[in-house]
Amino acid sequence: MKTRAVRMYGKEDLRLEEFELPKIKDDEILVKVMSDSICMSTYKLVEQGKKHKRAPQNIDTNPVIVGHEFAGVIVEVGEKWKDQFKPGQKFAQQPALNYKGRLDSPGYSYEFCGGACTYCIMPHEVMELGCLLNYDGDSFFEASLGEPMSCIIGGYHANYHTNKKNYNHAMGTKVDGNILIMGGCGPMGLGAVSYGLQFENKPKRIVVTDISDDRIERAKSVIPEEKGAEKGIELKYVNTAKMEDPIKELMDLTEGHGFDDVFVYVPIKEVAEMGDKLLAFDGCMNFFAGPTNNQFSAEINLYNCHYTSTHILGTTGGNNDDLIEANDLAAKGLIEPAVMVTHVGGIDSIADATLNLPNIPGGKKLTYTQIDMPLTAIDDFEELGKTNPLFAKLDASCKAHRGLWNAEAEKILFDHFGVEY
Known part of the structure; x- marks a missing residue:
């Protein structure tokens, strides 16, 4: 043939x-x-x-x-x-x-x-x-x-949180937690929003960042913020390029708690470093975006890793x-x-x-x-x-x-x- x-x-x-x-x-x-x-x-x-x-x-x-x-x-x-x-x-x-x-x-x-x-x-x-x-x-x-949706789902399932009583890992994003999807108005990020709104580990809020008003407007049109409200989840899209102090303003969206789960959907050093700074106690950051440079790296706060139990992983593909x-x-x-x-x-x-x-x-x-x-x-x-x-x-x-x-x-x-x- x-x-x-x-x-x-x-x-x-x-x-x-x-x-x-x-x-x-x-x-x-x-x-x-x-x-x-x-x-x-x-x-x-x-x-x-x-x-x-x-x-x-x-x-x-x-x-x-x-x-x-x-x-x-x-x-x-x-x-x-x-x-x-x-x-x-x-x-x-x-x-x-x-x-x-x-x-x-x-x-x-x-x-x-x-x-x-x-x-x-x-x-x-x-x-x-x-x-x-x-x-x-x-x-x-x-x-x-x-x-691609299976890759997104794999990321949600791979994130984890710790239990200091017995050190068991609770798999998946945190129930009633804060999720941050960075660079999230592209195709994979929107898939992550769609999945996050119905994931069994229901979050309190999902914040999606981008630096393009056009991408944000399309995101709002295909997955409106009201759709999150219908499910009892606060869904918010923000343009970090227009923020005077992105770290403070993003933290303020969580009442100072920080984000329990951070997904980095763009392979940009500064974005990964920002995600690390926004982690809550026992927060988990998933570096989802695959870089082409095999020497790609970013500065991570190991003080927080030690004292506030922040942790970082990366996922690729799904099963x-x-x-x-x-x-x-x-x-x-x-x-x-x-x-x-x-x-x-x-x-x-x-x-x-x-x-x-x-x-x-x-x-x-x-x-x-x-x-x-x-x-x-x-x-x-x-x-x-x-x-x-x-x-x-x-x-x-x-x-x-x-x-x-x-x-x-x-x-x-x-x-x-x-x-x-």
Whole structure:
């Protein structure tokens, strides 16, 4: 079977190509990819090429398919897995593999497995680790966004607080505590807000910082502060660039208590140091944002670490349970992964979008790999719709869903291009 795929041959070398896939082995599964959202981690991969820890050293002759936030439909099942999987079954997948100590991962390491393609082959380790999951949702894009949401969920579960009586760790963000999400008006930060509003360890308040009024206004439109109030949680967005004394003013929002849980969503030294200064007694700071510089560091107050029990950790990726939780919550409407998405495109847009990802404003770039379509901002649908009936329909659908991408819009796109699903 032929596939079209975006493959990496080296540093900043992405190519959309058509080639023949080999016949699957008895322990492999052939899948049709329907949606693939572009992750900043893929940009970091492409910026490093062979230097990336997950990239093979022979990519110049055996290029890898990029993209790891993908979902689709199973086409053919190898003999080993026929009792577990069936053709026509929708799937989601968890790319954060840990197979025999190797860092191999779909979208980073495999010649025939990644999300930026029309068809690919799932290697045996994906199934052996339980990372190919059944998906029953109405839309494919929510399954694609299940992967970044699982990373967010993993961060919430990994934070911890201590008990001086017996030293047991209470896992998760603090119940009735103060949460600070720094740099939180981007796609991942908004996912963290959406999840935090329904997390079982219900916080007292969630404060979200950014330095862009435009990003803050969009955040308020897709997750209004009133939505927090409905759940008995104080939700507040603030622009720290406009604060005369950000440390004092943020502390004042907690009545001087400080923040029990701090999530740093941008890899900026000054932001991490500010987060450390805002920790309450027994506060936990999660450095969530992954830097490209392997020498990245910041100054941390070890006096507070010693005397006020502050602690710092970092999380990357999520596990299978996190992905299952993400998909389940999205299916029930308890979280809205769509708040992340600001652009939609086809497979032909992936290479350029990935290479220029830091320079494209907005949130998640969602792509549908069975079609060709320029990467288009949802905000531009209205203007394009004046001359293009497709964008007129997409604009009406998104406006009917608070300006968000949605299952109806996905179906409109598939119907227009004649994509079977």
